[in-house]
Amino acid sequence: MEFAPKADTTWVCFSDGRDLWHPCRTALLRNFLRQLGGPERCLAAGAPVMAYALSDAASTITDPVEVNKALQHGRSREVGVTYELQDLAQCCLRRLLLASFLDRGAEKPREDDRFSAQLLQFVVRDGAERLLQVSPEQLREGGKSVPLWMYFRRGREPS
Numbered sequence: 001m002e003f004a005p006k007a008d009t010t011w012v013c014f015s016d017g018r019d020l021w022h023p024c025r026t027a028l029l030r031n032f033l034r035q036l037g038g039p040e041r042c043l044a045a046g047a048p049v050m051a052y053a054l055s056d057a058a059s060t061i062t063d064p065v066e067v068n069k070a071l072q073h074g075r076s077r078e079v080g081v082t083y084e085l086q087d088l089a090q091c092c093l094r095r096l097l098l099a100s101f102l103d104r105g106a107e108k109p110r111e112d113d114r115f116s117a118q119l120l121q122f123v124v125r126d127g128a129e130r131l132l133q134v135s136p137e138q139l140r141e142g143g144k145s146v147p148l149w150m151y152f153r154r155g156r157e158p159s
Contacts, residue, residue: 001099008039010095014088014116020064020152028150029092032134039130043097044123046085046133051149054080059154071146081147083136085124088116089151097127 004010011033015021029047036042051067053059058078061067070079085091101122123131136147 001095001102004095006095008094008096011092012095012098013092016089016155018155019089020061020067020154022148022150023064024148025150028134033092036132039094039096041130042132043094043127043130045092046090046131047150048083048085048090048133049081049136049147049149050087050090050151050153051079051081052153054078061152061154064152067149067152068146081149085133087151087153088120089153091120091123093123097123
């Protein structure tokens, strides 16, 4: 936490080194976060549209363009999409909220999913009234049927 400035405008995003971000994710989230107001209104933001690998072949995808192609060509046996907030990588948290979680005696971040699951539960349960999400309808490219996914999980299907 010492490297994250202690300011109301500091946001923390999460990722797994094996997974991919959509090339527009940072810009979309930055613009969304700017519109949310201060911490009294919003402590966490979510972009719920996440693509994920369903096959061994899809789990080797290393380029966001390939994720888009799989979705555009209806390869639903290879790549799935979820529209629910169910992974920490779909969230941005204000530093204040993350510090509050860690101050409650939470486990230190580790390689397994336990820390992530606990933090996501904390955000959804304790911060629900100040968790704002980008509507999945806003993440459709020009009204097309292919969603503008923000995160691609390569290793496993979200729980």
